[in-house]
Amino acid sequence: MAKRDKWVSDDGQNELLEIMDHTVQREIVEGVKSSPFYGIIADGTADVNGDEQFTFCVR
Template sequence: MSPDIQNEILKLLSHTVLCLIRKQIGNNAFAIIVDGTQDISGQEQESFCIRYVDEDLYPHEDFIGLYQVDETSGSAIPQIVKDALCRNGL
C-alpha cells in the first residue's frame, strides 16, 4: 500500500473512533485534560483527553488529539481548547 492510502485509512479509522467517543459521551458532562510539551524541534504540542462517565457509571478517559500550537499564554489556552473541542464536534 502506498503512504497516501495508509494515511487515508488512518484518517478514516480516527474519524470512526472519534464518532464512537462522541456517541458514548452523548449529552453527559465531561472533563478536558490538556497537557503540553515541546517536541525535539522546540515546537509546543498540546495533547487533549476527554474524561467522562458512561451510562453504567464506568469512568473513561480517551485521547482525542495532539495539536501543535504557537502560543501557550493564559489568554491563548482557552482558544486552543475551544478550537480542539470544535474540531472534534464536542
C-alpha cells in the same frame, strides 16, 4: 514476505488512517453526548525542537 508482496502505498495508508481517525472521533463524540457528565484534561509542552506537543483527554 515473497517478492510479489507489496506494502500499501502512501495514499492507501493515509486513507486508512483517515478512516480510523473519523471512526475514533465519532465514537468519542457519541460517548460524550450520551454521558451526563464528562471531564477534559489538556496539557501542552514544547519538545527539544521547539515544536508544541499537545495532549487532550476526555473522560
